[in-house]
Each structure stands twice: as C-alpha cells, then as structure tokens.
Amino acid sequence: MIAAHCYIGGTWTEGQARETATRLNPADLSETVGTYPLAGAADVDAAVRAARAALPAWRAMAAPARGELLFRAAGLLEREAGAIAELLTREMGKPIGEAEGELKRGAALLRYYAGEGMRAVGEVYPASDGRSLLYTNRVPIGVVGVVTPWNFPVAIPLWKIAPALAYGNTVVWKPAEDAGITGYRLMRILAEAGLPEGVVNFVTGAGGEAGEALVAHPGVDALTFTGSNAVGKRVALEAVGRGAKYQLEMGGKNPSIVAADADLELAAELTLSAAMRSAGQKCTATSRVIVEREIVPVFTELLVAKARSLKLSNPLARDCVLGPVVNGRQNESIVAAIRRGTADGARLLTGGGPPRTQALASGYYIEPTLFDRVDPGSELSQQELFGPVLAIVAADGLEQALAIANDVKYGLSAAIFTKDLDRMFRFLRTAQAGMLKINGETAGVEPHAPFGGIKQSSSHSREQGRAAIEFYTSVQTIAVTPTE
Template identity: 55%
Template structure:
C-alpha cells in the first residue's frame, strides 16, 4: 500500500525536491492523526533558484501582449474548474473549513482568474495634453518585475489567486511562498497554472518555514515587489525589510471588525449576519466579525436570538454532511483561541456560551472549539486584539454616536458592518467609520473580487487589492513624451 504523496517545489517549470532533502507532514486539523501528504522543507538555496528563474523568465513574459497573457489565465481557470471538487476537498482536509465553503472559495478563484484575464484588454494609460503643440504625451503601465507572493492558510486558493492573477496579467513573474499548513492545496493550484502552459519560470513555488523563506524572499535583490497577507507582527517586518532596499510592498493584515446593530434593525437579519460573518470558517477570516455593538433598547432581544441560533451550530469535520463549523486550522491556532477565551474570563467578561473544546464523539483528535460568546467592555483584550477564531464579544451602547466611537476604538480598520433602517444612521456610518470596507445591512466578511479591498490604520499598508485597483501596486507609471 502506498503512503501519502510527497509534493514538490515548482521551479523553472519543473517539480523538484528541496535541497535539504527534508519534508514536513500536512495534517488534517479535524483529525491530527490523518496525514494528508508531505511537503518540502526548503532552504534559502531553493528560494534563490526560484527567484533566478522568475528573473530570467520576466523579459519574454512582459513582451507578450496583455491578451496573450490573459489566455493563460483563462486556461488556468478552466483547469481549476475541471478539478474543483478535488481542490476543495484538499483545502478542507488541510485547513478545516467546510467542503461547501472550500468549494465556494475555489469557484471564487476561478472567477478572479477570468476577471483578470480580461484586464489584458483594458486600457493602461492616458493621453495628456502637452504644452508643446507638436508633441504627443501619454502614460503607460510597466510591470515591477519579479513579485514575491506570501500568503496565509485561511484562504489558500482565493488569496494567492487574487495576488498572482493581477501580477501575471500586468507582466510580472512570481515567486510564491504559501503557508506551510496549506502547501498541498497550493501545489494543486500551481499544477493548474502548469497545465495551462505558462512558460517556465513565470510562476515558481517554494514551500517551507515561513520565517526563514519569507525573510529571504523579501530581502532578495531580484525581487522587485512583495505582496503579503498575514499577521501584523510579520507584516511590519516584511514592510521594513522591503523598504530598507527600496522594494515595493503591499501588506494586508489584521482586523477587529465590528457589527453595529441599531435599535431599528431587523434583528433576525442582524443575528444571521453576525453568525455568518463571525463564525463561518471558524472565525478565521481577516474580515470576520468579532465585536457586536448593540443599542441598548434591543440588546436583550438580540442577545437571546443570537444565543439560540448559535446553540444549533454543528461543529465537526468539514467533510461530513451537516457540519456547519470545522476545526481551527492547527494546534497553535487552537491554543491561541483557548488562551483568549481564558483571558476573557480572567478579565471579568461574562461567558454566555461555548468556551470549551466540544466533547462529542469523534472530535477528540481534532482542533475543535465551541462557538463562544462573551458579554464584555471595550477595553478588554477580547474586544481589542485579533483572536482569529469563533469568539464574539457583545457590547451594549446607549446611542449610535457611542456605537461609532466604540467601533473606531481599536488599532485596526479593515471592515465594519451596520444594521439599520435609518438613512441618517447609514450616512453617519459611511462618513465616520475608519475602515477600508463598510457594509450596510450585510455582514462584515463579504468581499467582491471586482472591488478594491484593503484596510486603514494597522490593517494594511494603505494599498488596495483586487478589482482594477490592483494595477496600482503591480505596475509603475511611465510617462512618454514623443516629438517628431
């Protein structure tokens, strides 16, 4: 009987083992004894080879027309579509989200590729009047060169694709460092790019320790730009290292996202949005709802509806029918979540539900935690710091003014949501909320691929991803002056 497959790096159009000769087991967070496969523990030498391959492939790739580059993205999208169930299952097995969510994410990756394939036929400059009547002056866009892509485990298809697709369509080549926990899912994604026939060296993937390889990628002289999604601590190191050598960088980091429930809100809709935004994917989204700010006249009614709905949630293996919420993605994340739950108790927050590891049959070997709800105050750690797990804190306020002040009273500013029927409330929220994504009568976690995405304050480097805004990071503007 053959054991779990070993997955390789992808460098210069070839699948190759790491120079270290070492591999790491990828384990199912729903059952830590289940090994999904083995991935490479690469060294800096392997990353250097990937960067050299990307650098050598760049001139020919950038000379292709945008339409020609787009055809490769269309073909990649088709390849993923043919394997959508396989890729989604791998994602669920590697990081725990339900199969339905994983399949939805994979479908989103397909849509992103097709969207950016079309970007190859859209304008990339403007004609500007010159003071010289006999001259032509215009702008055009040129690629950065080699782009390093560093991605997290929570969206192992969507986030790499929404970084790599615009990088490629605008003429850059890529060195991809995925999260080690989801490197098999990443390998299957890269297999689809390879199946589409991308020239050797245009995409390269190296797996291994995030700290060592990520630092080497950011500091590599051949890498002209870095796009990163992950923690604030790591993101700041990435930004500082890139800045020190003049490389362009883009950081998408944490969130502590509020939903405000006004006194006039539809409470059933607000409850549904709170649960969906806060607990799907086990709360492991940078846009996940974590603070629930409710006006006092409806606070008790909202709380009871919320608790009743949460108590019906089935926690379990994401591949099993009926499971609504899967495990934390890994043991470290589970320990972090449990640590914050204990911190909430120690700070004097009132634990309303959850807070434990579930004791249902078959869950003992997984990284499961119950959906958890606290009543607390805004100064508590559970109301200020990103937990990245299924933990909600309820906060009561006496007015919309207090709600907006409280919503802004954190270091993050990624996404925020308001439930109200009052246009005045909505306009004040749009005007005063310090977040890059504000949504009215919709959950905090909705992100559409054709719209700019990014945060304010400590949530990002103030750049934007997705949509046509992506061109701002992945290209530089060149001004051209022509005179006969």
C-alpha cells in the same frame, strides 16, 4: 497522501531541502494529508533567478496572449475544483461548502484578470506645445514575491498571482506552512495551463527560513503579503530598506453595530455567519457586535439561541457550518484567550472550549463562543483572536457605538444594521474601515471590487479588481515630439 514538491524554473523538485513537513487533517489528527519540502535560502535564490530569467520574454508577450493562459488556467481549475476543494478542507479544516465557493472565486479571479489583457493601460494628455503626443504607459514592476496565508489557500494566492502575471511580472510564491499541499495542487494547475518556465515559481517551507529569504532577496522587486501584523511590519521594513515596493494585508477587529431600529433576526443571522463561518478564521470576520443598550437583552437571547444551534461537525459533511481551527497552536491560543476573557470580567454565555462529543475528539474543535459584559478596552475587544469567538459590547446610542467601533488599531471591515437612512449615512461618514456594509455581514467582498483596510490592517493599498494595477505596474510618462 500527497508528496508535494517545489516548482522552480519549470521543474518539480525538492531542491536542497533536507527535511519535509507533514500536514495532518485538523478535523482528524489520525489522517496525514501530505508532506512538502522545507526549502531554504538556496531554493529561494534559485526561484528568484528563474523568475528573473523569464521576465524579459514574459513582459514582451502581448497582454492578450498572457490573458489567454490565465483563461486556460480558469478552465483547468474548474475541472479539478471538486478534488481541490476536498483537499483544501482536509488540509486546513474549512467546511466543504465554503471550500467549493472559494474554488469558484478562484476561477472568477483568473477570468477577470485574463480580461485585463484587453483593457486600457494608459492615458493621453494635451501637450502645451500643441504638437507633441503626451501619454502614459504602465509597465510591470519585475519579479514579485508572493507570501500567502492558510485561511484562503486558493483565493488569496490567485488574487495576487493573477494580476501580477496579467500585467507582465514574474512570480516567486511561498504559501503558508499550513497550506503547502493545497498550494502545490494549485501550482500544478498553473503549470498545466502552459505558463512558460520560470514565470511562476513555487517554494514551500517555513516562514522563518524560506519566507525571510524571499522577503530579503535583492532580486525581488516587489512584495505582496497577507498575514499577521507582526510579520507584515517586518516585511515592510525589509522592503523599505532596499527600495522594494510592498503591499500588506493584515489583521482586523471588525465590528458590527446593531441599532435599536434594526431587523434583529437579520442582524443576528448575519453577525453569527460572519463571526463563526470558517471557525472565525477570516481577517474580515465579525469579532465584536456593538449593540444599543435598550435592545441588548433581546438581541443577546437571539444570538445565544442561534449560536447553540450551529452545526459543529466534520468539515467534509455537506451540512457543516463550523469545522475545526487549523492547528494545535491556533487551538491553544484561542482557548487561552477565552480563559483570559472570563478572568477579565466578561461573561461567557455559551461555548468556551472543545465540544463534549467523542466524534469530534480527534480534531481541533472549539464550540461557538459568545461573551457579553465586554469592556471596550479589554483583549476581547481589542485583539484579533482568529477563532469562533464573538464579544457583545453595549453602547448608549449610535455616537458611542461608532466611537467604540473605531477605538481599535485595525480598520479592515465594519457593518451596521439599521433601517434609518440618517444612521446609515452617519455610519458611512464616521466608520474607520476600508470596507463598509449596510445590513450585511463584515466578511466577504466581490472578486472584482477593491479589497483592503486602513490603519494597521494594511499598507493602505488595495487588492482585487482594477485597483490591482496600481501595485503591479509602474507608470511611465512619455512625450513624442515631431522634428518638423
């Protein structure tokens, strides 16, 4: 069992926390993974003050030198990847193969942003007087508050923290309550890499106390948040109220469209992969598959057969495809939504509850669940469930399929399966999402490519890749005019 601590101003501490939280393994509730302190507003204040004190020296450090520290962190993360992947799996239930992939992605993110220290940060413009030097420079925003979710407890923190540091900002990071132990282990890597005291500060605790204190703190210049729409909207309101910069990545209700001419075997395989891996607990997971009506029977038969063959097992098993959901609250929410789906008239094809095996009775497992005869306006089609649930929606042709795909408040990711070039381009022109896939699954994006959504899936900003510079820096326009 791991006893985690906060990290404030270069010191591991329990701060002023009077209580600790306990994380149980969602695959086996008899196992305690660890504990972490429930920090409060006073601890957040100390962390922000430490970040503020460290800012002048960090932003003055040469960008290649900052990059070297990130490069060192990547090597340390790779060295400890096996142990951290196992911890990640035990804390939040992600299958070990996917956890190992996330650790590789984390190292790649650190290396990518290490290289940012050697890239251009401004442009030169012609001056109208023919004498002056007119150019732009990018400067750090200041202290960045980082609030991260539990479903990618290594990759998402790193794709926020690494660019913040590369561009000269300091950080106060609060992980989700269900990922505090993994977050602590990642913070130890960053500290071991040699980051100066106060450059990254780590505060564990409840969102309602530590999280709100960070979001509301006047010493935080920018906020980057990934999580629910309800909380994201509160983050935005707080930031606007005091003039802080903010970046939000929130929910999705991601569709895959299957056209009549598609490779149905491929479409079924990738749709199930995107819907069920990580127990559907990805903001980019496929939760709706919109199928041209003439192929609904054969495609549904394919999906059901593949869903029933999925391996539901302890996530530490090397062949695990589908593990548990993260906690009891999430489990109850998903099962309740499944019951409401049946009550609303959808037909349950397979799954719908816990597995009928004693070996998995001690965890939060839900069988892969498929519905058909789903109304496009129903909860199953409109609301993010964040679980292993897929709704099959029939459409009379591509135009109706696109209309159904777009008729939700979210716009994160969308896919189409087709061999027809005209259909591909019609989808690319019409689909309302920040990420579009042709003959690929909605989940996943390369670590160097921009990530983000439209509508209520994000604040219309982008994370990852070169796009990150837009959020973590401000542009200065500079004119230098000679006196002679």
